[in-house]
Amino acid sequence: MKKGLSLLLAATVALGSVPAVAEAGYAPSYVSVVVNGKKVWFPDAHPFVNSDYRTMVPVRFITESLGANVQWLGDTQTVAIQYKGKDIKLRVGQPKATVDGTDKALDTSVILHNNRTFVPLRFVTESLVGQVSWDGTNQQVTIKTDAFDAKAQYDPYGRKIRTTNLPKNAQNYPYILEDVPNGFYEMRKTEEPDGLEVLTTKQLFQKPEFSKENVDKWMDMIRKHYALILNMDYRTIGSNWADEAYQYRAHNMDHLYFLKDYVNWVKENKIIVEGYLQPEPSMIVDTSLGDTFKVPARVKFRFVSFNKYETLLYDQSFDGAKMGPFEKGVWYEGFVDVEMMSEVGGDWAPYVKINPLAMLFNNAMVWKSE
Numbered sequence: 001m002k003k004g005l006s007l008l009l010a011a012t013v014a015l016g017s018v019p020a021v022a023e024a025g026y027a028p029s030y031v032s033v034v035v036n037g038k039k040v041w042f043p044d045a046h047p048f049v050n051s052d053y054r055t056m057v058p059v060r061f062i063t064e065s066l067g068a069n070v071q072w073l074g075d076t077q078t079v080a081i082q083y084k085g086k087d088i089k090l091r092v093g094q095p096k097a098t099v100d101g102t103d104k105a106l107d108t109s110v111i112l113h114n115n116r117t118f119v120p121l122r123f124v125t126e127s128l129v130g131q132v133s134w135d136g137t138n139q140q141v142t143i144k145t146d147a148f149d150a151k152a153q154y155d156p157y158g159r160k161i162r163t164t165n166l167p168k169n170a171q172n173y174p175y176i177l178e179d180v181p182n183g184f185y186e187m188r189k190t191e192e193p194d195g196l197e198v199l200t201t202k203q204l205f206q207k208p209e210f211s212k213e214n215v216d217k218w219m220d221m222i223r224k225h226y227a228l229i230l231n232m233d234y235r236t237i238g239s240n241w242a243d244e245a246y247q248y249r250a251h252n253m254d255h256l257y258f259l260k261d262y263v264n265w266v267k268e269n270k271i272i273v274e275g276y277l278q279p280e281p282s283m284i285v286d287t288s289l290g291d292t293f294k295v296p297a298r299v300k301f302r303f304v305s306f307n308k309y310e311t312l313l314y315d316q317s318f319d320g321a322k323m324g325p326f327e328k329g330v331w332y333e334g335f336v337d338v339e340m341m342s343e344v345g346g347d348w349a350p351y352v353k354i355n356p357l358a359m360l361f362n363n364a365m366v367w368k369s370e
Contacts, residue, residue, distance in 0.1 A: 031055060032140040032278060035065045036148045037160030038179040039278070040315060041298070043331075043369065045349050046276050048120065052108040054169075056118035066128060066145060072117065079110055079117055083128045084146075101128055107226065108368070110149060116243055132199050139223065157214055172200035174282060184335055188285055188296060198286040204293070205284075209349040221248050222279045222295060222338050225354055229314055230275035230301050234267045245314070250343050250353045262314045269308055275301025279338060291342035292355070299360075300333040300369065302326075315360045332364030 004222075031047055033040040040061060044093035047057045059079055064071045077092040089098040090110045097104045104127075108120050121141065125132045131144040135157070142158045146158035153161040153175075162177040170176050176185065204210050225248035228241065243260035249255060265271075277299045285294040307314055309325050326332060339355040342348035 032056070032138070033061070033065075033143070034140060034158050035143045036145055037152065037154055037158060039159060040065050041179075041333075042298075046300075049117075050108055050111060050118075054108040055121045056108075056111065057121045057124075059117040059119050062119065062124060062128075066125070066143070067147075068128060077205060079111075079119060081124065081128070082279045083320075086128060088124065088127055090124075092117070097123065097284055138219065157281070172202055174202050174205050177280075177282065178279065180283075184280075184296065185283070185299075187335065190281060200286070201282070202285055202287055210284070211349075214349045214352075215284070215349075218295070218340060219279045219281050221353065222297065222340075223277065224248060226277035226297075226299070226338075226360075229360075230273060230277060230299070232266050232271050232313075234270045234305070235364055237263055241265060248354050249356045249358075250341050252356045257355045259314065262311070264312060265355055269306050269310065269312075271303075272305035273301060273312060274301050275299065277336070277338075285337065287339075289347040291345070291352070292340065294337040294339050297336055297338055298333070299336050299364075299366070300331060302331045314359075315358070331367050332370035333369045334364055336360050336364040336366075337362075 015292040021063075031242075032041050033047065042058065042061065046259050047055055047061075050056050051343055057069055059072075062068050062081060066083065068081050071080040071082075072078075073080055079090045079092075081090075087098075087100055090106075092110045092112055095106045095109050097106055104123075106120060106123060111118050122132065125143050127142060129145045131148075133142045135142065139158060140157065149160070155161055155175055155177065161175045162178040163176075165182070167182035168174055169186055169188070172188070173185065199207075224265075225245065228245045228248075239260065242256065242263050244295065245259050246256045278297045279297040281295070283296045285296065287293055303312055303326070312326070338360065339358045341355045342351045344351045
């Protein structure tokens with residue numbers, strides 16, 4: 001998974017440098033981008049790490065999230081960016097840029113991928129807005145422009161909290177995020193079908209097991225696991241993919257064999273899928289079982305290649321009957337739940353992993369991405 005979107009941000013990406021990319025088949029690790037307190041939901045191409053181990057973002061991000069004017073000069077394959085009197089020009093394949101007429105050396109170059117232009121995140125954002133920070137624990141880039149509202153409230157991840165136009169069940173959550181629609185909150189259940197009372201998310205976060213340290217660990221596990229599940233390429237996948245995916249799931253040896261069989265099926269069926277999943281840590285749902293809970297997440301994916309419409313993803317609920325069929329080459333997005341469970345009793349929090357019987361699409365809302 002070293003080409004294009006299959007790279008999708010190698011583990012522990014720092015804005016300046018990253019360690020060597022893991023061998024093919026190991027999980028890419030996603031980087032979230034938050035601009036002025038709002039998490040960016042990329043429309044059709046997610047940031048990735050190039051061969052120089054630098055985080056690249058689609059140039060559309062610069063236009064829509066930072067408010068800059070971007071032009072593509074096809075004759076010279078140059079990206080021209082104007083923002084509040086600053087002028088930047090970057091040419092595809094060249095390790096240098098021009099900033100207000102002065103040449104600046106780059107540690108990577110602009111690239112074209114899938115008919116999209118990608119630019120180096122750190123260089124462009126620091127040249128334009130200057131305030132860029134990195135949270136390695138949560139794999140998040142935070143950018144602040146002149147439009148940043150210093151008087152607003154923000155959650156521990158730098159995302160803006162809203163206090164108006166709240167969902168009907170706002171009282172169940174520790175806070176309501178500005179970049180999350182009300183429908184996502186309101187679809188969360190506060191009672192199991194059998195009538196058992198469950199704790200609200202707000203009550204869960206009052207328990208010591210749900211410390212930020214533990215929650216961050218669980219979210220990192222989810223991101224890495226579904227980076228594997230949602231990025232398959234029959235041309236590059238190796239048997240180590242199964243070993244990597246297995247470590248994020250509660251241990252059940254049968255499922256290790258299932259994962260290895262799935263690798264063989266990916267090759268036989270010529271499956272290529274690309275996508276990403278972003279969990280929402282402030283919206284964890286109780287299941288009344290004590291050491292089992294669900295993490296709501298936003299997901300985006302597309303199927304690029306397959307021979308048979310059969311077991312395209314390694315997911316217990318994915319059979320296409322309820323969801324599809326999904327069309328090749330079309331991006332889909334939506335809301336899903338990731339079920340987490342502990343492998344031990346007592347002090348269970350450090351041992352939480354993804355349920356091996358997790359059914360990502362069992363209670364999902366998924367639609368074609370515009």
